[in-house]
Amino acid sequence: MTQRAALLIGGLAHARKEWQACGEIAKLYEYPDGSREDFLSKCKNGDFKDVFALYRSNDSNKITGNFNEELLGALPSTLKYVCHNGAGYDNIDIPACTKRGISVSSTPVAVNDATADVALFLMLGALRRVTPSFLSAKKGDWRGEFRLGHDPKNKVLGILGMGGIGSAVARRAKAFGMEIQYHNRQQLAAKDEEGAKYVSFEELLKTSDVLSLNLSLNASTKHIIAKPQFDMMKDGIIIINTARGPLIDEAALVDALKSGKVWSAGLDVFEEEPKIHPGLLESDNVVLLPHIGTGTFETQRDMELLVLDNLKEAFKNGKLLTQVPEQKPQRANI
Template identity: 30%
Template sequence: MSYRVLVSDKLAPEGLEILASRKDLELHDRPGLSAEELLEIIPEFDGLVIRSGTRVTAEVIAAATRLKVIGRAGIGVDNVDVPAATRRGIVVMNTPGGNNTTTAEHTISLLLSLARHIPQAYASLTNGKWERSKFTGIEVAGKTLGVIGLGNIGRIVADRGAGLSMKVIAYDPFVTPETMPLDAELVSLDDLYARADFVTVHVPMTNDTRGLIGTEAISKMKPGVRIINCARGGIVDESALAEGIRSGKVAGAALDVFVEEPPLGNPLLEMPEVIATPHLGASTGEAQVNVAIAIAEQVSHYLETGAITAAINMPALTSEQREVLGPYLELGERLGSLASQLAANEKGAGAGTPVKVGIEYRGDAADLGTKTLTAAILRGLLRPILGDDLNYVSAPAVARERGIDVEEIHSSKRSDFRNRVSVKVEFAGGSRHDVAGAVFASRFGRIVKINDFYLEAVPEGIILMLQNRDVPGVVGKVGTLLGVNGVNIARLELASDGDSEMAVSLFHVDD
């Protein structure tokens, strides 16, 4: 059987050669397609290979009736509607690690260029001017570098900053002082803002990080701070940054990414305090070859054998294993996400930082591939902060890097169900949460325990969870409130705890 693969962004020749050499693949190299052209031809293809230029929207996925896999040559998948792809059973792959060093080095390049006004001085010189005094810069040695996010790229940036004799401070909610692998000081976000001379962000784009560097954050920073963003456009609020520069609070900014790319008419580009590059963080020959080869191999292997590598939305499994494990993986990821969300509602330092995870597999679940199930649980637990870039391959590694103690217990004894997966998480803030689930009829996942409450809840869609005193009238009042505001309740599950006289209600509401 022949599979048709579309490459819609420019890919290094080494990657194209791999795809073209596979006898079961038919390669179509069409970089630069418009959105309309992609929508028109996508029904003809089984595989799609992209970089950051192609936007794979829900509309594109709906039209892609043959599509089986989307391969992103790079890390970020914010240009792919991953939930829409998952609903269609389309595997979304990325290439984690292929451009970490490249992006970190670009960050340091921008930092030094910002400190010494190198782009502005070059432009002045090529215009026939000799303005030495105008471009007096600052030394970076002895200055404080604030790194937000200690993932792979953030750690390299911190290491390079220390090599420049900078004082490195860092914020990452999933790193504790005991697991800090760098010669850096772990601080709170507010402390980082107050102390850093340079602030650089290295976090994924999530609902929590969108606009992270905004008006409030800038108001907490030192006068004369310099801000660098090589992560994702929108993490730095562009309007707030422009106002910070106009007010004199921000001495300068270096940007490689923007909300809209290309950033035509962006007022930041008209400010002499701003230097910018056109999303070049991963643009080195070495990085382009690395990610091109990796994604070509991954897409080829999946189409030819069903083998999955570095998938965002599915584990590394054969097609037969995936059919059996699928319901358990979905349940496990949602159990992890539930535990994370329960902790996110709490206050205090480290409230949402997991330090220990205990997973118990009982009955039929203990006989399955629990290594993969544990990866699914960890992805669900860590994804609310680390974002959708985290996959089944990287989640266990990230947990180890952050010193999270993960323990598995297997038992062939059945409890109230043929199978049962229990997840107990301890957080740095001192809280503990215990959730459990089961798969019915080998297909249907259910949440059967939330802390002290036993129930049978469907973990799908949008759920409003309410914990309250077990007294008459609460459910009715909530239902009335939702109804008045035009919110329809699709399903409702209730549970009570006689000992504490408390109850929990799960309201499933329509989109």
């Protein structure tokens, strides 16, 4: 009987030894670099004909492109599991995977703390409008055109998407004296709310002083924050996004910043990464980071290990530890 195989697309920076140890349960293939055209060609030529499970990541997306119907159609019929490195997986066509009988996992939990830390970093920076002062100090201009900021204490933090990351943001924000409210498709159990108030989407927009986006990107959440939503918000609201850029209509955000409807923003993600809207680059009341929410040694290793744990579980027990919620009987909250 032919031994089932595992395929690694891209590289591993922190768990190479653990990947190689998977050779005890599977034949190992690697596709470290290349192009979508080359990858498709190799698939069609049968180079990966025994692959049962594969490891891919958001970083490897630049090699293969999106896991859409075209690519899934070229992969061998033996493929049953896609183990993805990343909390977000909008570059994988989940319905197409499900239709083909392919189960998909992601890396929740492993990313929660690092992403929440960056959300708080951005929130505090946006509250204090640190960018002009930071740039002035770097230029040797001391305070430059210094302006007063705001304290987080007693501000209402609205969290859109109270999952693992959103909950971690809430716990951190409480330490700064903030009041927490949130909106999901469904209210959390009381023990999981940890004192946060559940409100409707409309009430969240109308009553939050700071709005943190912590939900996944899909067809229903793209541009969930656009001009109609900005119009509902308090004048002077602060927007934080560490989830996915296309959740926000960036052109509408730029207009809201110019009008003063949005007082400041802290962004780690952008609508057309790596491109950043010129209006955001020109604005001095935004704090910008280049999508580094999970960028720590510890978190990157934890993510790689979780992907490999999923892969091993697929081979040993025919299931995944952290299967994406869309493939579970009941969908998770946003």
